[in-house]
Amino acid sequence: MRIVVCIKQVPDTSEVKINPETGALVREGVPSIINPFDMHAIEAALSIKEQLGSSAACSVCVLTMGPPQAESALREAVSFGVDEAALVSGREFAGGDTLATSRALSAAISKIGADIIICGKQAIDGDTAQVGPEVAEFLDIPHISYVKKISGISEAVIRAERMMDDGHDVVEAELPCLITVVRELNTPRLPSLKGKMAAKKIEIKKLGLADLGVSEEEAGFKGSPTQVKKIFTPSARTGRRMAEGSIEEQVDAIIKELVERKCL
Amino acid sequence: MDYFLSEEQLMIKDLARQIAVEKVVPVREELDEKEEFPWEIMKALAQSDLFGLFIPEEYGGLGKGAFELALAVEELSKACVGVATTYAANALGTYPLLLFGTDEQKKKYLPDIAAGKKLVAFGLTEANAGSDAGGIQTTARADGDYYVLNGTKQWITNGGEAEIYTVIAITDKTKGARGASAFVVEKGTPGFTFGKKEHKMGIRASATRELVFEDCKIPKANIIAREGMGFIVAMKTLDNSRAGVGAQGVGVAQGAIDEALKFARQRVQFGHPIISFQAIQHMLADMATETEAARALVYAAARYIDSGAKDVTRASAMAKLFATDVAMRVTTNAVQVMGGSGYMKEYPVEKMMRDAKILQIYEGTNQIQRNVIAQALIKESAAASKGK
Numbered sequence: 001m002r003i004v005v006c007i008k009q010v011p012d013t014s015e016v017k018i019n020p021e022t023g024a025l026v027r028e029g030v031p032s033i034i035n036p037f038d039m040h041a042i043e044a045a046l047s048i049k050e051q052l053g054s055s056a057a058c059s060v061c062v063l064t065m066g067p068p069q070a071e072s073a074l075r076e077a078v079s080f081g082v083d084e085a086a087l088v089s090g091r092e093f094a095g096g097d098t099l100a101t102s103r104a105l106s107a108a109i110s111k112i113g114a115d116i117i118i119c120g121k122q123a124i125d126g127d128t129a130q131v132g133p134e135v136a137e138f139l140d141i142p143h144i145s146y147v148k149k150i151s152g153i154s155e156a157v158i159r160a161e162r163m164m165d166d167g168h169d170v171v172e173a174e175l176p177c178l179i180t181v182v183r184e185l186n187t188p189r190l191p192s193l194k195g196k197m198a199a200k201k202i203e204i205k206k207l208g209l210a211d212l213g214v215s216e217e218e219a220g221f222k223g224s225p226t227q228v229k230k231i232f233t234p235s236a237r238t239g240r241r242m243a244e245g246s247i248e249e250q251v252d253a254i255i256k257e258l259v260e261r262k263c264l
Numbered sequence: 265m266d267y268f269l270s271e272e273q274l275m276i277k278d279l280a281r282q283i284a285v286e287k288v289v290p291v292r293e294e295l296d297e298k299e300e301f302p303w304e305i306m307k308a309l310a311q312s313d314l315f316g317l318f319i320p321e322e323y324g325g326l327g328k329g330a331f332e333l334a335l336a337v338e339e340l341s342k343a344c345v346g347v348a349t350t351y352a353a354n355a356l357g358t359y360p361l362l363l364f365g366t367d368e369q370k371k372k373y374l375p376d377i378a379a380g381k382k383l384v385a386f387g388l389t390e391a392n393a394g395s396d397a398g399g400i401q402t403t404a405r406a407d408g409d410y411y412v413l414n415g416t417k418q419w420i421t422n423g424g425e426a427e428i429y430t431v432i433a434i435t436d437k438t439k440g441a442r443g444a445s446a447f448v449v450e451k452g453t454p455g456f457t458f459g460k461k462e463h464k465m466g467i468r469a470s471a472t473r474e475l476v477f478e479d480c481k482i483p484k485a486n487i488i489a490r491e492g493m494g495f496i497v498a499m500k501t502l503d504n505s506r507a508g509v510g511a512q513g514v515g516v517a518q519g520a521i522d523e524a525l526k527f528a529r530q531r532v533q534f535g536h537p538i539i540s541f542q543a544i545q546h547m548l549a550d551m552a553t554e555t556e557a558a559r560a561l562v563y564a565a566a567r568y569i570d571s572g573a574k575d576v577t578r579a580s581a582m583a584k585l586f587a588t589d590v591a592m593r594v595t596t597n598a599v600q601v602m603g604g605s606g607y608m609k610e611y612p613v614e615k616m617m618r619d620a621k622i623l624q625i626y627e628g629t630n631q632i633q634r635n636v637i638a639q640a641l642i643k644e645s646a647a648a649s650k651g652k
């Protein structure tokens with residue numbers, strides 16, 4: 001059994017500020033972290049590995065696309081117990097939208113080989129939730145998104161609970177299969193000492209354009225049909241008024257106002 | 265202060281700190297209140313490989329020593345001495361096997377201990393054998409291929425929770441101290457049960473219980489070292505573990521200083537933060553200085569143990585004595601700096617003060633440590649004058 005976990009290094013948004021003039025994230029001095037949802041993906045892979053135990057030789061490879069600094073996210077993943085790490089990197093990949101990104105990642109996964117691919121449901125910087133399912137489409141394999149529980153796994157089949165607005169679906173899919181996971185699935189573990197030591201030494205597999213067999217036109221900015229026109233911070237709404245007086249007076253005033261505005 | 269830790273030692277310290285901050289601090293008050301054994305935290309420590317720190321690599325550990333163990337214990341103790349005691353008592357129970365066990369015994373027990381799958385406890389103390397370990401009444405009678413144990417061990421840390429027990433019992437009453445032997449007893453052995461669970465002043469998250477042996481038959485192969493070696497096993501075990509108790513003292517003292525400092529910077533009286541008053545400043549300065557001195561001594565003793573030195577009794581006794589007396593003073597003064605707030609359960613320092621007290625008592629009271637140190641001094645002086 002081979003599991004590939006796709007992760008993304010993102011700015012820690014709890015510490016991020018937005019430049020009001022350009023609308024861009026102010027990244028200077030902001031620590032980079034593994035996308036929090038991806039931490040659950042790593043945990044899922046490691047617990048599958050533990051669950052299968054010695055009955056099936058199982059290895060977990062963590063994969064990311066990003067600048068050379070993204071290596072630190074891969075090394076952190078190794079400190080939790082991941083066996084291998086691969087980095088898709090190169091200038092040509094810069095500025096990619098979800099299509100270009102999933103094309104590159106799926107090419108990398110084909111090269112690495114995988115029975116199960118696990119992604120976080122979305123990245124906290126882009127918030128699209130598209131890359132996981134798109135990777136599955138490129139690979140032409142089934143996917144189960146928003147997985148909150150893995151209820152069964154065998155050599156050939158995975159059964160999982162997919163979170164829905166009104167409960168959950170139980171979905172069974174043949175392997176190879178891709179799943180994207182939500183926070184409810186598990187609690188990510190802390191690193192281990194052996195993991196930390198391995199993380200320091202591990203050789204990270206580097207994959208460039210030529211290794212993936214992706215053309216320059218299909219990668220990065222050139223390969224991205226989605227172009228960002230403008231990023232802006234919505235201006236704060238004005239004209240807010242506070243109702244005054246006793247609770248009853250406030251309620252009366254609000255009802256009157258709502259009726260006047262034909263909301264009631 | 266920089267103690268020139270290696271990259272791996274820093275890693276160990278950071279990981280222990282991360283567990284302390286993320287897993288221990290949020291629950292310590294509740295564990296203390298409910299006297300609840302910290303299984304969740306033990307699982308996190310196991311998953312992080314910290315149980316294998318001082319166990320050789322060939323038995324599934326990381327092959328580090330007393331120094332690395334002290335670093336981990338110190339970080340955990342900053343957050344909760346109850347949790348740290350559970351962790352450190354595991355090492356205490358393991359030392360007899362590690363120092364005196366046969367290869368077979370090590371192969372059988374150490375990998376599970378290193379992985380944190382099984383906790384260990386050390387059983388020496390009895391109702392009539394505390395500071396005077398010579399008063400042990402638990403017996404082990406040879407009977408064919410077995411030893412038969414009878415007696416009751418008291419105040420055993422990790423009692424009831426641990427799977428593996430290293431126990432000292434008398435094999436030959438006529439030989440006094442040379443008549444004791446060490447054994448390994450597994451939980452679930454017929455005739456081995458647990459008695460009263462104690463309610464304590466501090467370290468309430470740790471389990472303290474009686475071990476009761478009633479015609480408990482264990483295989484002959486479960487003896488550690490040889491018959492008559494029991495006291496040597498116990499003393500060498502304590503020599504190795506006492507530096508760890510010192511590390512607990514350093515940890516809890518540091519934890520209390522951190523709290524007192526934070527509080528004193530915020531608390532305003534007479535129109536100023538109380539940290540601006542010299543009375544408070546001098547208290548904090550003394551607390552920090554004493555704690556740093558304790559840390560230096562504990563680290564030196566632990567490194568001395570790891571150097572393979574033959575006689576570490578005095579060094580580890582000094583580290584235990586000094587660091588735990590410091591811990592008691594510093595935690596008491598942290599409560600004093602924080603005044604009424606410090607006395608309330610809303611802040612963690614009252615617990616730290618309660619927890620610190622045990623460090624002056626267990627693994628040999630500090631009075632016994634002074635005896636041990638003095639005996640070493642006398643021996644050394646006598647040898648020196650003989651040589652003249």
